[in-house]
Amino acid sequence: MSVQSISQPQAAASSAKASEARFALENRLTGWQIGIAMAALSLGIFLGIVQGLEHAGLNLYTYLQPAFKSYYQGLTIHGVLNALVWTTFFITGFFTTAITRSLDMPISKPWLARLGFGLMVVGLLMTAYPLFANLATVLYTFYPPLQAHWTFYLGLTLIVVGSWVAGYAFFFTYAAWRKENKGVTTPFIAQASLITMAMWQIATLGVAVEILAMLLPWSLGLLPGTDALLGRTLFWYTGHSLVYFWLLPAYVSWYGMVPKQAGGKLFSENLARLVFWLFLLLSTPVGFHHQYTDPGIPQGWKMLHGLFTFGVAFPSLITAFTVAASLESGGRARGGKGWFGWIKKLPWDNPSFTAQNFAMILFAFGGISGVTNASYSLNLAVHNTTWIPGHFHLTVGSATTLSFFGIAYWLVPKLSGRGLFSRKAALAQAWTWLFGMIFFSNGMHMLGLHFGAPRRTMLGAAPYRDAAWNPMLMESVLGVLILTVSAFLFFYVIIGTVLAGKKLKEPVEMPVAESMDTSPTPAWLDTWRGWVYGAVALVILAYGPMLYVLFNEMQLIPLPPGLRVW
Numbered sequence: 384m385s386v387q388s389i390s391q392p393q394a395a396a397s398s399a400k401a402s403e404a405r406f407a408l409e410n411r412l413t414g415w416q417i418g419i420a421m422a423a424l425s426l427g428i429f430l431g432i433v434q435g436l437e438h439a440g441l442n443l444y445t446y447l448q449p450a451f452k453s454y455y456q457g458l459t460i461h462g463v464l465n466a467l468v469w470t471t472f473f474i475t476g477f478f479t480t481a482i483t484r485s486l487d488m489p490i491s492k493p494w495l496a497r498l499g500f501g502l503m504v505v506g507l508l509m510t511a512y513p514l515f516a517n518l519a520t521v522l523y524t525f526y527p528p529l530q531a532h533w534t535f536y537l538g539l540t541l542i543v544v545g546s547w548v549a550g551y552a553f554f555f556t557y558a559a560w561r562k563e564n565k566g567v568t569t570p571f572i573a574q575a576s577l578i579t580m581a582m583w584q585i586a587t588l589g590v591a592v593e594i595l596a597m598l599l600p601w602s603l604g605l606l607p608g609t610d611a612l613l614g615r616t617l618f619w620y621t622g623h624s625l626v627y628f629w630l631l632p633a634y635v636s637w638y639g640m641v642p643k644q645a646g647g648k649l650f651s652e653n654l655a656r657l658v659f660w661l662f663l664l665l666s667t668p669v670g671f672h673h674q675y676t677d678p679g680i681p682q683g684w685k686m687l688h689g690l691f692t693f694g695v696a697f698p699s700l701i702t703a704f705t706v707a708a709s710l711e712s713g714g715r716a717r718g719g720k721g722w723f724g725w726i727k728k729l730p731w732d733n734p735s736f737t738a739q740n741f742a743m744i745l746f747a748f749g750g751i752s753g754v755t756n757a758s759y760s761l762n763l764a765v766h767n768t769t770w771i772p773g774h775f776h777l778t779v780g781s782a783t784t785l786s787f788f789g790i791a792y793w794l795v796p797k798l799s800g801r802g803l804f805s806r807k808a809a810l811a812q813a814w815t816w817l818f819g820m821i822f823f824s825n826g827m828h829m830l831g832l833h834f835g836a837p838r839r840t841m842l843g844a845a846p847y848r849d850a851a852w853n854p855m856l857m858e859s860v861l862g863v864l865i866l867t868v869s870a871f872l873f874f875y876v877i878i879g880t881v882l883a884g885k886k887l888k889e890p891v892e893m894p895v896a897e898s899m900d901t902s903p904t905p906a907w908l909d910t911w912r913g914w915v916y917g918a919v920a921l922v923i924l925a926y927g928p929m930l931y932v933l934f935n936e937m938q939l940i941p942l943p944p945g946l947r948v949w
């Protein structure tokens with residue numbers, strides 16, 4: 384063996400290590416963010432299991448006293464931890480790595496990134512206190528006139544503000560990169576992640592106004608009462624764009640990373656950029672589709688938001704075709720032939736790929752139920768039934784969560800410098816999540832559609848519960864049991880990796896897909912101004928007049944004495 388052939392790999396390894404050392408802060412921050420996210424998820428999932436069993440008539444809350452006082456306290460903690468904490472912490476952590484590696488530039492203002500993280504942690508602790516003390520059993524939507532302890536509202540505000548500040552750290556880094564790279568097209572992963580963070584800043588204005596102008600002063604006794612319709616409207620201004628904040632990081636990976644993991648190329652990077660810009664435009668002006676049944680919002684506004692909702696499904700349809708074409712390129716590059724033979728050749732032995740592919744497949748069905756929800760007349764049949772949890776467990780519970788698991792299967796080895804503890808267990812985790820979610824969500828969808836079984840309800844104790852519900856309840860409970868095994872496998876793999884994974888000789892690289900279409904990126908796909916103005920204009924058009932009326936007609940109705948429903 385020549386001296387050169389020994390020294391080349393060594394040189395590559397030491398340069399990879401040196402490059403890793405430049406990102407020490409980013410690694411630490413990502414590690415903390417996703418660590419906290421996973422800790423929150425573990426408790427959130429545990430409470431989900433307890434809820435699922437309650438639906439089958441086994442009320443474990445009787446044994447969980449005094450830690451958890453009621454089904455509804457558990458449901459609130461489940462929703463807040465899974466939907467708000469797991470997602471927000473994981474996303475900021477993932478983006479800290481994705482943006483800086485994609486730009487090949489460490490965060491330019493580290494103090495800002497640290498501040499953002501600090502605010503999120505303080506916010507989380509502040510939110511946790513009233514949740515666990517049973518002072519904020521108001522569900523994750525915290526609709527007034529349910530009133531939580533003021534620390535709940537302030538804590539949530541700090542989590543959101545912390546994520547804004549983390550976003551500013553990303554934007555400043557991008558500005559520094561742009562200064563050094565005039566005329567260079569922004570790398571796709573960085574651009575898509577930055578667009579997601581920009582959308583988040585626009586999207587969270589609604590809930591910021593709701594909390595700071597209404598709920599917080601009201602809970603502190605500074606306002607005499609609250610206006611439920613205005614509160615719900617401001618909540619859903621944020622509430623639906625929030626779902627795209629959960630989805631788009633998965634899309635960053637499906638477009639920018641998974642094709643590489645599949646051994647192929649991204650079908651068209653330019654089309655992918657367009658998809659993210661469309662999400663910036665259309666994610667926010669859609670909130671009234673959550674309020675189709677609310678009196679006080681005129682039908683015309685509901686129709687406009689309904690149309691925009693079909694509009695925002697369009698970039699997901701593009702995604703379905705583009706990502707499938709990218710996967711096909713991978714399957715064919717690996718020797719796949721014929722119409723479907725390429726599917727068999729995909730790297731099904733790679734848990735990171737498999738988990739994310741199953742997330743896509745589940746999302747295809749979640750998308751169908753989403754479009755069903757958006758149709759006004761169909762929505763009247765399914766609104767506030769268990770159909771809706773069926774829908775969102777396929778979306779945030781699968782497209783997002785299972786994709787994040789898949790991302791964790793390369794990110795945790797990258798951060799810890801240790802190989803995945805058990806590939807087999809990780810693969811089993813992906814398969815069990817797929818089947819668990821199929822059973823759970825099918826049961827929930829059918830129960831809502833056929834029997835109108837209500838959501839957010841302690842079904843096991845409901846006097847109107849019918850024996851005809853049992854087969855579907857049992858199907859969903861079977862799903863819960865399989866998901867329990869899946870969750871256990873996930874934490875087994877992650878904790879095992881961190882504590883006992885085999886030390887890696889070289890750092891894991893972030894997967895970055897090349898584009899099949901090598902035509903240059905047109906300037907309008909790498910320019911912010913027009914898209915941001917467009918997004919703000921659509922928000923003003925879709926919300927301005929109605930918010931003006933609602934604020935003008937606002938009636939601060941005092942809480943009836945003694946109203947506390949938990």
Ligand code: HAS
Nearest residue numbers: 626672699703707743747750753754756757766775778779
């Ligand atoms: Fe939704 C309610 C409409 C997407 C989450 N949604 C909810 C709630 C949540 C939620 C949490 O219009 C309940 C909120 C609450 O507590 O009240 N939703 C939609 C529509 C879409 C949609 C039209 N939702 C999401 C996503 C979520 C999410 C994403 C989280 C991440 N949703 C509604 C409506 C309601 C609602 C109403 C109110 C219901 C009510 O009455 O209360 C669309 O954006 C969906 C578009 C998606 C597609 C699917 C594209 C498929 C893809 C996969 C392709 C597969 C591949 C695999 C490539 C059109 C991209 C290939 C495989 C190989 C092996 C090769």
